[in-house]
Amino acid sequence: MRDKWxxxxxxxxxxxxxxxxxxxxxxxxxxxxxxxxxxxxxxxAVLSVLPGLFNEGTSRSELHRxxxxxxxxxxxxxxxxxxxxxxxxxxxxxxxxxxxxxxxPIKGVIGIKADLRTITGIAFxxxxxxxxxxxxxxxxxxxxxxxxxxISSAGKSLNMKRPSDMLGTSDVHAVTGATQTSxxxxxxxxxxxKKWLSEFAQTNGEGRTQ
Amino acid sequence: MAFxxxxxxxxxxxxxxxxxxxxxxxxxxxxxxxxxxxxVLGICSTLAVTNLVLNTVVMCVxxxxxxxxxxxxxxxxxxxxxxxxxMMIETLIIGFYxxxxxxxxxxxxxxxxxxxxxxxGLIITNCIVMGRCEAYGNTNPPGPAFLDGFFNALGYSFIxxxxxxxxxLLGMGTVLGYPMPYFSGPYWDKWIIMVAPPxxxxxxxxxxxxxxxxxxxxxxxxx
Numbered sequence: 001m002r003d004k005w006x007x008x009x010x011x012x013x014x015x016x017x018x019x020x021x022x023x024x025x026x027x028x029x030x031x032x033x034x035x036x037x038x039x040x041x042x043x044x045a046v047l048s049v050l051p052g053l054f055n056e057g058t059s060r061s062e063l064h065r066x067x068x069x070x071x072x073x074x075x076x077x078x079x080x081x082x083x084x085x086x087x088x089x090x091x092x093x094x095x096x097x098x099x100x101x102x103x104x105p106i107k108g109v110i111g112i113k114a115d116l117r118t119i120t121g122i123a124f125x126x127x128x129x130x131x132x133x134x135x136x137x138x139x140x141x142x143x144x145x146x147x148x149x150x151i152s153s154a155g156k157s158l159n160m161k162r163p164s165d166m167l168g169t170s171d172v173h174a175v176t177g178a179t180q181t182s183x184x185x186x187x188x189x190x191x192x193x194k195k196w197l198s199e200f201a202q203t204n205g206e207g208r209t210q
Numbered sequence: 211m212a213f214x215x216x217x218x219x220x221x222x223x224x225x226x227x228x229x230x231x232x233x234x235x236x237x238x239x240x241x242x243x244x245x246x247x248x249x250v251l252g253i254c255s256t257l258a259v260t261n262l263v264l265n266t267v268v269m270c271v272x273x274x275x276x277x278x279x280x281x282x283x284x285x286x287x288x289x290x291x292x293x294x295x296x297m298m299i300e301t302l303i304i305g306f307y308x309x310x311x312x313x314x315x316x317x318x319x320x321x322x323x324x325x326x327x328x329x330x331g332l333i334i335t336n337c338i339v340m341g342r343c344e345a346y347g348n349t350n351p352p353g354p355a356f357l358d359g360f361f362n363a364l365g366y367s368f369i370x371x372x373x374x375x376x377x378x379l380l381g382m383g384t385v386l387g388y389p390m391p392y393f394s395g396p397y398w399d400k401w402i403i404m405v406a407p408p409x410x411x412x413x414x415x416x417x418x419x420x421x422x423x424x425x426x427x428x429x430x431x432x433x
Protein backbone atom coordinates (compact mmCIF):
# COMPACT_ATOMS: atom_id res chain seq x y z
CA MET A 1 0.00 0.00 0.00
CA ARG A 2 2.90 2.34 0.74
CA ASP A 3 3.97 2.15 -2.89
CA LYS A 4 0.67 3.40 -4.25
CA TRP A 5 0.76 6.88 -5.76
CA UNK A 6 -2.10 8.07 -3.57
CA UNK A 7 -0.58 6.94 -0.31
CA UNK A 8 1.41 10.12 0.48
CA UNK A 9 -1.66 12.27 -0.21
CA UNK A 10 -3.94 10.24 2.02
CA UNK A 11 -1.25 9.92 4.68
CA UNK A 12 -0.65 13.67 4.77
CA UNK A 13 -4.38 14.28 4.90
CA UNK A 14 -4.94 11.87 7.77
CA UNK A 15 -1.96 13.20 9.74
CA UNK A 16 -2.99 16.82 9.27
CA UNK A 17 -6.55 16.08 10.35
CA UNK A 18 -5.34 14.19 13.37
CA UNK A 19 -2.94 16.84 14.69
CA UNK A 20 -5.20 19.74 13.74
CA UNK A 21 -8.15 18.24 15.61
CA UNK A 22 -6.10 18.01 18.77
CA UNK A 23 -4.89 21.61 18.40
CA UNK A 24 -8.40 22.85 17.66
CA UNK A 25 -9.79 20.96 20.62
CA UNK A 26 -7.07 22.32 22.86
CA UNK A 27 -7.58 25.89 21.73
CA UNK A 28 -11.30 25.51 22.37
CA UNK A 29 -10.52 24.49 25.92
CA UNK A 30 -8.10 27.35 26.55
CA UNK A 31 -9.84 29.90 24.30
CA UNK A 32 -12.13 31.32 26.93
CA UNK A 33 -9.21 31.68 29.30
CA UNK A 34 -6.99 33.36 26.74
CA UNK A 35 -9.73 35.86 25.92
CA UNK A 36 -10.41 36.52 29.57
CA UNK A 37 -6.69 37.15 30.11
CA UNK A 38 -6.58 39.71 27.32
CA UNK A 39 -9.65 41.41 28.66
CA UNK A 40 -8.38 41.34 32.20
CA UNK A 41 -5.08 42.91 31.15
CA UNK A 42 -7.07 45.85 29.83
CA UNK A 43 -9.27 46.09 32.91
CA UNK A 44 -6.22 45.98 35.12
CA ALA A 45 -4.65 48.83 33.15
CA VAL A 46 -7.82 50.93 33.50
CA LEU A 47 -8.07 50.28 37.23
CA SER A 48 -4.41 51.09 37.83
CA VAL A 49 -4.67 54.58 36.31
CA LEU A 50 -7.80 55.52 38.25
CA PRO A 51 -7.22 56.71 41.81
CA GLY A 52 -7.74 54.26 44.64
CA LEU A 53 -8.87 51.23 42.67
CA PHE A 54 -5.74 49.17 42.28
CA ASN A 55 -3.17 47.68 44.57
CA GLU A 56 -0.56 44.99 43.91
CA GLY A 57 -1.58 41.46 44.74
CA THR A 58 -5.30 41.93 44.22
CA SER A 59 -6.76 38.73 42.80
CA ARG A 60 -7.96 38.55 39.22
CA SER A 61 -11.58 38.02 40.13
CA GLU A 62 -11.52 40.94 42.56
CA LEU A 63 -10.06 43.20 39.85
CA HIS A 64 -12.77 42.14 37.45
CA ARG A 65 -15.46 42.78 40.08
CA UNK A 66 -14.13 46.27 40.79
CA UNK A 67 -14.00 47.10 37.10
CA UNK A 68 -17.60 46.02 36.56
CA UNK A 69 -18.86 47.78 39.66
CA UNK A 70 -16.98 51.07 39.62
CA UNK A 71 -16.01 51.90 36.06
CA UNK A 72 -18.58 53.18 33.55
CA UNK A 73 -18.08 52.39 29.89
CA UNK A 74 -17.47 55.15 27.36
CA UNK A 75 -20.59 57.05 26.30
CA UNK A 76 -21.36 59.97 24.01
CA UNK A 77 -20.32 62.51 26.58
CA UNK A 78 -16.94 61.05 27.44
CA UNK A 79 -15.81 60.09 23.96
CA UNK A 80 -13.51 57.07 24.17
CA UNK A 81 -12.84 57.35 27.86
CA UNK A 82 -14.01 55.16 30.70
CA UNK A 83 -15.27 57.01 33.75
CA UNK A 84 -14.94 56.59 37.48
CA UNK A 85 -17.89 58.07 39.32
CA UNK A 86 -18.67 58.45 42.98
CA UNK A 87 -22.33 59.12 43.82
CA UNK A 88 -22.99 60.60 40.41
CA UNK A 89 -19.94 62.88 40.49
CA UNK A 90 -17.21 62.18 37.92
CA UNK A 91 -13.86 61.68 39.62
CA UNK A 92 -11.60 60.69 36.77
CA UNK A 93 -11.45 59.45 33.20
CA UNK A 94 -9.42 56.56 31.81
CA UNK A 95 -8.56 57.14 28.19
CA UNK A 96 -7.30 54.20 26.09
CA UNK A 97 -4.31 55.18 23.96
CA UNK A 98 -2.57 53.25 21.22
CA UNK A 99 -0.07 53.69 18.46
CA UNK A 100 3.02 52.26 16.85
CA UNK A 101 5.93 51.60 19.21
CA UNK A 102 9.46 50.72 18.17
CA UNK A 103 8.74 47.07 17.33
CA UNK A 104 4.98 46.68 17.61
CA PRO A 105 1.91 48.64 18.65
CA ILE A 106 1.84 50.02 22.18
CA LYS A 107 -1.56 49.99 23.83
CA GLY A 108 -2.26 51.58 27.15
CA VAL A 109 -4.54 53.70 29.26
CA ILE A 110 -3.99 57.17 30.67
CA GLY A 111 -5.94 58.50 33.63
CA ILE A 112 -7.13 62.12 33.80
CA LYS A 113 -8.87 63.84 36.68
CA ALA A 114 -12.32 65.39 36.23
CA ASP A 115 -10.65 68.81 35.89
CA LEU A 116 -9.28 67.56 32.54
CA ARG A 117 -5.82 68.82 33.51
CA THR A 118 -4.25 66.51 36.01
CA ILE A 119 -2.90 63.08 35.08
CA THR A 120 -3.72 60.34 37.56
CA GLY A 121 -1.56 57.65 36.04
CA ILE A 122 -0.58 55.64 32.99
CA ALA A 123 -0.48 51.92 32.31
CA PHE A 124 0.17 49.61 29.35
CA UNK A 125 -1.57 46.38 28.56
CA UNK A 126 0.04 45.53 25.27
CA UNK A 127 3.57 46.30 24.08
CA UNK A 128 6.49 44.52 22.56
CA UNK A 129 9.37 46.91 23.16
CA UNK A 130 12.90 45.66 23.76
CA UNK A 131 13.03 43.87 27.12
CA UNK A 132 15.20 45.81 29.54
CA UNK A 133 15.08 49.00 27.46
CA UNK A 134 11.84 50.17 25.86
CA UNK A 135 9.87 47.69 27.92
CA UNK A 136 10.85 49.71 30.99
CA UNK A 137 7.79 51.85 30.20
CA UNK A 138 5.72 49.20 31.96
CA UNK A 139 7.79 49.52 35.15
CA UNK A 140 6.60 51.51 38.12
CA UNK A 141 9.66 53.76 38.13
CA UNK A 142 8.66 55.12 34.75
CA UNK A 143 4.89 55.08 35.17
CA UNK A 144 4.77 56.74 38.60
CA UNK A 145 6.34 59.87 37.08
CA UNK A 146 3.07 60.66 35.35
CA UNK A 147 1.04 60.96 38.50
CA UNK A 148 -0.12 64.55 39.20
CA UNK A 149 1.52 65.94 36.08
CA UNK A 150 -0.47 68.73 34.46
CA ILE A 151 -1.50 68.66 30.83
CA SER A 152 0.10 71.71 29.27
CA SER A 153 -2.28 73.93 27.31
CA ALA A 154 0.46 75.26 25.05
CA GLY A 155 2.60 73.09 22.77
CA LYS A 156 2.87 69.43 23.66
CA SER A 157 0.48 68.19 26.32
CA LEU A 158 3.28 66.24 28.00
CA ASN A 159 7.02 66.37 27.37
CA MET A 160 9.57 63.60 27.61
CA LYS A 161 12.87 65.07 28.73
CA ARG A 162 16.35 63.61 28.69
CA PRO A 163 17.13 61.72 31.89
CA SER A 164 19.51 64.47 33.05
CA ASP A 165 17.11 67.39 32.47
CA MET A 166 15.14 69.25 35.10
CA LEU A 167 11.43 68.55 35.07
CA GLY A 168 8.55 71.02 34.93
CA THR A 169 4.96 70.26 35.84
CA SER A 170 4.26 68.79 32.39
CA ASP A 171 7.49 66.84 31.96
CA VAL A 172 8.60 63.30 32.60
CA HIS A 173 11.96 61.61 32.05
CA ALA A 174 12.30 59.39 28.99
CA VAL A 175 13.62 55.83 29.31
CA THR A 176 17.43 55.70 29.16
CA GLY A 177 18.64 53.84 26.09
CA ALA A 178 15.21 53.73 24.50
CA THR A 179 15.02 56.96 22.52
CA GLN A 180 12.75 55.50 19.87
CA THR A 181 10.24 54.03 22.29
CA SER A 182 10.17 57.26 24.29
CA UNK A 183 9.68 59.49 21.27
CA UNK A 184 6.93 57.32 19.87
CA UNK A 185 5.21 57.02 23.21
CA UNK A 186 5.33 60.78 23.65
CA UNK A 187 3.57 61.14 20.32
CA UNK A 188 0.97 58.50 21.15
CA UNK A 189 0.13 60.23 24.42
CA UNK A 190 0.01 63.72 22.99
CA UNK A 191 -2.04 62.81 19.94
CA UNK A 192 -4.55 60.94 22.05
CA UNK A 193 -4.86 63.67 24.66
CA LYS A 194 -5.20 66.44 22.12
CA LYS A 195 -7.83 64.57 20.14
CA TRP A 196 -9.82 63.55 23.18
CA LEU A 197 -9.74 66.97 24.83
CA SER A 198 -10.93 68.77 21.71
CA GLU A 199 -13.70 66.22 21.17
CA PHE A 200 -14.66 66.50 24.77
CA ALA A 201 -14.88 70.28 24.51
CA GLN A 202 -17.07 69.99 21.43
CA THR A 203 -19.56 67.44 22.74
CA ASN A 204 -19.87 69.14 26.09
CA GLY A 205 -20.05 72.65 24.72
CA GLU A 206 -17.40 73.98 27.02
CA GLY A 207 -13.72 74.30 26.39
CA ARG A 208 -11.04 74.61 28.96
CA THR A 209 -10.92 78.15 30.17
CA GLN A 210 -7.41 78.91 29.00
CA MET B 211 18.54 6.24 -1.03
CA ALA B 212 19.87 9.68 -1.73
CA PHE B 213 17.79 11.02 1.11
CA UNK B 214 19.52 8.81 3.63
CA UNK B 215 22.78 10.54 2.86
CA UNK B 216 21.15 13.95 3.17
CA UNK B 217 20.07 13.27 6.68
CA UNK B 218 23.68 12.91 7.78
CA UNK B 219 24.30 16.55 7.12
CA UNK B 220 23.40 17.74 10.57
CA UNK B 221 24.09 14.84 12.80
CA UNK B 222 27.33 13.50 11.41
CA UNK B 223 27.66 10.02 9.93
CA UNK B 224 27.92 8.32 13.31
CA UNK B 225 24.29 8.88 14.26
CA UNK B 226 22.79 6.59 11.62
CA UNK B 227 22.43 2.81 11.67
CA UNK B 228 24.29 2.21 14.86
CA UNK B 229 23.07 0.73 18.06
CA UNK B 230 21.94 3.65 20.23
CA UNK B 231 24.08 4.30 23.27
CA UNK B 232 22.53 6.57 25.90
CA UNK B 233 25.87 7.83 27.21
CA UNK B 234 27.01 8.80 23.76
CA UNK B 235 23.71 10.55 22.99
CA UNK B 236 24.02 12.60 26.16
CA UNK B 237 27.63 13.64 25.61
CA UNK B 238 26.99 14.40 21.94
CA UNK B 239 23.97 16.54 22.67
CA UNK B 240 25.50 18.46 25.52
CA UNK B 241 29.04 18.86 24.29
CA UNK B 242 30.65 17.06 21.35
CA UNK B 243 27.86 17.93 18.94
CA UNK B 244 26.41 20.89 20.81
CA UNK B 245 23.72 22.53 18.67
CA UNK B 246 24.86 26.08 19.34
CA UNK B 247 28.64 26.26 19.48
CA UNK B 248 29.38 23.16 17.41
CA UNK B 249 26.59 22.92 14.84
CA VAL B 250 25.71 26.64 14.98
CA LEU B 251 21.97 25.97 14.77
CA GLY B 252 19.08 27.87 16.31
CA ILE B 253 21.07 31.09 16.37
CA CYS B 254 18.08 33.34 15.74
CA SER B 255 16.45 32.51 19.05
CA THR B 256 19.83 32.50 20.78
CA LEU B 257 20.18 36.11 19.78
CA ALA B 258 16.59 37.13 20.37
CA VAL B 259 15.58 35.87 23.77
CA THR B 260 18.80 36.03 25.78
CA ASN B 261 18.61 39.54 27.19
CA LEU B 262 16.67 38.50 30.28
CA VAL B 263 17.38 35.25 32.11
CA LEU B 264 13.73 34.55 32.92
CA ASN B 265 12.65 34.79 29.27
CA THR B 266 15.52 32.50 28.35
CA VAL B 267 14.53 29.88 30.92
CA VAL B 268 10.97 29.73 29.61
CA MET B 269 12.21 29.60 26.03
CA CYS B 270 14.54 26.71 26.90
CA VAL B 271 11.79 24.75 28.64
CA UNK B 272 9.58 25.26 25.58
CA UNK B 273 12.34 24.05 23.30
CA UNK B 274 13.14 20.99 25.44
CA UNK B 275 9.46 20.03 25.38
CA UNK B 276 9.08 20.56 21.64
CA UNK B 277 12.32 18.98 20.55
CA UNK B 278 12.16 15.80 22.61
CA UNK B 279 8.52 15.08 21.82
CA UNK B 280 8.82 15.99 18.13
CA UNK B 281 11.81 13.73 17.70
CA UNK B 282 9.99 10.89 19.45
CA UNK B 283 6.84 11.38 17.37
CA UNK B 284 8.75 11.56 14.10
CA UNK B 285 10.50 8.39 15.13
CA UNK B 286 7.21 6.63 15.98
CA UNK B 287 5.89 7.38 12.52
CA UNK B 288 9.16 6.71 10.68
CA UNK B 289 8.07 3.29 9.37
CA UNK B 290 4.91 4.71 7.78
CA UNK B 291 5.95 8.13 6.57
CA UNK B 292 6.77 8.16 2.85
CA UNK B 293 10.27 9.54 2.28
CA UNK B 294 9.19 12.22 -0.16
CA UNK B 295 6.78 13.96 2.22
CA UNK B 296 8.67 13.38 5.46
CA MET B 297 9.65 17.02 5.90
CA MET B 298 6.05 18.16 5.63
CA ILE B 299 5.13 15.63 8.28
CA GLU B 300 8.00 16.78 10.49
CA THR B 301 6.95 20.42 10.18
CA LEU B 302 3.40 19.42 11.01
CA ILE B 303 4.47 17.57 14.14
CA ILE B 304 6.80 20.34 15.29
CA GLY B 305 4.11 22.95 14.64
CA PHE B 306 1.67 20.88 16.64
CA TYR B 307 3.82 20.88 19.78
CA UNK B 308 4.79 24.52 19.43
CA UNK B 309 1.15 25.62 19.19
CA UNK B 310 0.40 23.62 22.33
CA UNK B 311 3.20 25.44 24.17
CA UNK B 312 2.00 28.78 22.82
CA UNK B 313 -1.58 28.15 23.92
CA UNK B 314 -0.53 27.03 27.38
CA UNK B 315 1.54 30.18 27.85
CA UNK B 316 -1.24 32.42 26.55
CA UNK B 317 -3.79 30.83 28.86
CA UNK B 318 -1.79 30.40 32.05
CA UNK B 319 1.09 32.86 31.84
CA UNK B 320 -0.06 35.75 29.65
CA UNK B 321 2.70 38.09 30.88
CA UNK B 322 5.39 35.68 29.74
CA UNK B 323 3.58 35.11 26.49
CA UNK B 324 3.72 38.84 25.73
CA UNK B 325 7.37 39.00 26.83
CA UNK B 326 8.43 36.30 24.41
CA UNK B 327 6.28 37.74 21.65
CA UNK B 328 6.62 35.86 18.40
CA UNK B 329 9.61 33.78 19.47
CA UNK B 330 7.61 30.85 20.83
CA GLY B 331 5.90 30.47 17.47
CA LEU B 332 9.26 30.73 15.77
CA ILE B 333 10.46 27.53 17.49
CA ILE B 334 8.78 25.85 14.51
CA THR B 335 11.50 27.22 12.31
CA ASN B 336 14.28 26.60 14.82
CA CYS B 337 16.81 24.61 12.82
CA ILE B 338 17.76 22.46 15.82
CA VAL B 339 14.30 20.89 15.94
CA MET B 340 14.10 20.06 12.27
CA GLY B 341 17.76 19.10 12.27
CA ARG B 342 17.45 16.51 15.02
CA CYS B 343 14.20 15.08 13.62
CA GLU B 344 15.91 14.66 10.26
CA ALA B 345 19.27 13.45 11.47
CA TYR B 346 18.20 11.21 14.32
CA GLY B 347 14.43 10.81 14.80
CA ASN B 348 13.96 9.62 11.24
CA THR B 349 16.29 6.67 11.57
CA ASN B 350 16.19 5.62 15.22
CA PRO B 351 13.65 4.15 17.65
CA PRO B 352 11.48 6.54 19.71
CA GLY B 353 13.29 6.05 23.03
CA PRO B 354 16.75 7.11 21.84
CA ALA B 355 15.16 9.79 19.63
CA PHE B 356 13.47 11.31 22.66
CA LEU B 357 16.75 11.19 24.57
CA ASP B 358 18.65 12.73 21.69
CA GLY B 359 16.12 15.52 21.37
CA PHE B 360 16.11 16.12 25.09
CA PHE B 361 19.87 16.41 25.45
CA ASN B 362 20.34 18.48 22.33
CA ALA B 363 17.78 20.89 23.70
CA LEU B 364 19.62 20.85 27.01
CA GLY B 365 22.88 21.55 25.21
CA TYR B 366 21.21 24.52 23.55
CA SER B 367 19.72 25.64 26.87
CA PHE B 368 22.90 25.78 28.89
CA ILE B 369 24.68 27.90 26.28
CA UNK B 370 21.68 30.24 26.15
CA UNK B 371 21.61 30.54 29.92
CA UNK B 372 25.30 31.44 30.03
CA UNK B 373 24.76 34.12 27.41
CA UNK B 374 21.61 35.43 29.08
CA UNK B 375 23.17 35.60 32.54
CA UNK B 376 26.15 37.60 31.31
CA UNK B 377 23.99 39.90 29.17
CA UNK B 378 21.50 40.67 31.91
CA LEU B 379 24.26 41.12 34.49
CA LEU B 380 26.40 43.49 32.43
CA GLY B 381 23.49 45.26 30.77
CA MET B 382 21.12 45.74 33.66
CA GLY B 383 23.00 44.76 36.80
CA THR B 384 20.47 42.09 37.66
CA VAL B 385 20.07 38.32 37.36
CA LEU B 386 16.51 36.97 37.09
CA GLY B 387 15.43 40.51 37.96
CA TYR B 388 17.28 40.54 41.31
CA PRO B 389 19.85 43.32 41.67
CA MET B 390 23.37 41.94 41.98
CA PRO B 391 25.95 43.47 44.34
CA TYR B 392 28.41 45.83 42.61
CA PHE B 393 26.75 45.52 39.18
CA SER B 394 23.56 47.26 40.27
CA GLY B 395 25.50 49.85 42.28
CA PRO B 396 26.73 53.27 41.21
CA TYR B 397 30.23 52.01 40.33
CA TRP B 398 29.00 49.90 37.46
CA ASP B 399 28.09 51.91 34.39
CA LYS B 400 25.53 49.62 32.78
CA TRP B 401 26.50 48.37 29.34
CA ILE B 402 23.19 49.04 27.61
CA ILE B 403 24.53 47.51 24.42
CA MET B 404 24.61 44.10 26.09
CA VAL B 405 20.82 43.93 26.34
CA ALA B 406 20.39 45.38 22.87
CA PRO B 407 20.66 43.02 19.86
CA PRO B 408 24.37 43.67 19.12
CA UNK B 409 25.26 42.43 22.61
CA UNK B 410 23.93 39.03 21.66
CA UNK B 411 26.28 38.81 18.70
CA UNK B 412 29.29 39.69 20.84
CA UNK B 413 28.36 37.19 23.52
CA UNK B 414 27.59 34.40 21.08
CA UNK B 415 30.92 34.99 19.38
CA UNK B 416 32.83 34.98 22.64
CA UNK B 417 31.06 31.90 23.99
CA UNK B 418 31.57 29.96 20.74
CA UNK B 419 35.23 30.96 20.73
CA UNK B 420 35.83 29.84 24.32
CA UNK B 421 33.97 26.54 24.03
CA UNK B 422 35.52 25.63 20.72
CA UNK B 423 38.99 26.38 22.06
CA UNK B 424 38.37 24.05 24.99
CA UNK B 425 37.07 21.39 22.61
CA UNK B 426 40.02 21.69 20.23
CA UNK B 427 42.50 21.44 23.08
CA UNK B 428 40.69 18.36 24.41
CA UNK B 429 40.70 16.67 21.02
CA UNK B 430 44.35 17.50 20.56
CA UNK B 431 45.26 16.00 23.92
CA UNK B 432 43.43 12.74 23.29
CA UNK B 433 45.25 12.14 20.02
